[in-house]
Amino acid sequence: MTTQKSHKLLMIPGPIEFEPAVLAALAEPTPSHVAPDFIEVFGRVLDNLRTVFQAPDGQPFVLAGSGTLAMEAAVANLLEAGDRVLQINTGYFSDRMAAICERSGAIITQVRAPAIGDVPALEEIQMALQQDHYTLMTITHVDTSTGVLTDVQTLAQMARSAHTLSVVDGVCSVGGEALPMAEWDVDVALTASQKALGVPPGLAIVMARPRALALFQGRTQPVASYYADWSNWLPIMQAYQSRKPAYFGTPPVNLVLALDVSLAQIIAEGMDARVARHIRLSEAVKAALTALGLGQAPARPAVAAHTLSAPYFPEGVDGAALLAKINAAGVVLAGGLHPAIRARYFRIGHMGAVSGADILAAVSAIEQGLRDVGYQFDAGSGLAAAQRVIEG
Known part of the structure; x- marks a missing residue:
């Protein structure tokens, strides 16, 4: 959208x-x-x-x-x-x-x-x-x-x-x-x-x-x-x-x-097309997270939802500071909710009318936020990984 x-x-x-x-x-x-x-x-x-x-x-x-x-x-x-x-x-x-x-x-x-x-x-x-x-x-x-x-x-x-x-x-x-x-x-x-x-x-x-x-x-x-x-x-x-x-x-x-x-x-x-779109965009987000070196709360891909992603904060990164930087880059993401890991992870929603452009905007903001908090990664690697899946 x-x-x-x-x-x-x-x-x-x-x-x-x-x-x-x-x-x-x-x-x-x-x-x-x-x-x-x-x-x-x-x-x-x-x-x-x-x-x-x-x-x-x-x-x-x-x-x-x-x-x-x-x-x-x-x-x-x-x-x-x-x-x-x-x-x-x-x-x-x-x-x-x-x-x-x-x-x-x-x-x-x-x-x-x-x-x-x-x-x-x-x-x-x-x-x-x-x-x-x-x-x-x-x-x-x-x-x-x-x-x-x-x-x-x-x-x-x-x-x-x-x-x-x-x-x-x-x-x-x-x-x-x-x-x-x-x-x-x-x-x-x-x-x-x-x-x-x-x-x-x-x-x-x-x-x-x-x-x-x-x-x-x-x-x-x-x-x-x-x-x-x-x-x-x-x-x-x-x-x-x-x-x-x-x-x-x-x-x-x-x-x-x-x-x-x-x-x-x-x-x-169409329901089949809608589900397929959610799967594709979810895979794009998760590919970006993997490229950026971020682990995820779901134990393996087979049990990972397609309507949201739940990545862990990088080791040594202040989660609240990272979310604030992502917000400053123009994208609002959610903090953790499960009491046992609340401070260790964040959540990205990608459902409903979400588009490939929205996914790329979100990944770009995540990359910007990671740079701003001093996390080391290959610049553009998340965006490139997401783009490959979207263009699939």
């Missing part, structure tokens, strides 16, 4: 840079949430979400809130006190999902990665599935704290074989990583607007497929969260899908208008 010269390039793992047409939708006169034109837009958004999630049999929920609300709405409606959850833990946001499940009274078994930047062994997960029955397996597709990508396809198959529902936290993956819900037999996936879907913060989005809805409809106790309760939202979503007015809580209408624009752009690009 082309960014305005009046602001610094935002290359963090969300919020991201947004397309001008998406931002323009936010400036539209705010319509009534029951106006016929808006009802048509919201209905189209719900239809198009099925396309983006690749879940033709899915039921989308679009709520005003953050990704954390999406996480809670995904599991609070499916869990009752005493239910068991198998948590596939790859970092900070896996810990958060476990905490959310515990609030619903669930009993959590965590299978943790052997080290930060890695994923749990499939054999260990299989053993856990054989030792108990779990209502849900919760999976963080991309943990934004570590840049680790989990093999959702394999894990969803394992869950299905064990008669366990799979819930995928796709906050940092949906719209950037491959996640064909129906093909992979994922039961629930969730995301937030400000990541690869390319809409400013404020929308929590959940897609639930038939087995999840059946489990919800068979509950014996009310959902503990009033706001997140699908009982309140399902009639609203169904009404908008039928192009009829309905009310439970006022939707963030301008954000829905913006989501309508972004989803149309995503579908026009």
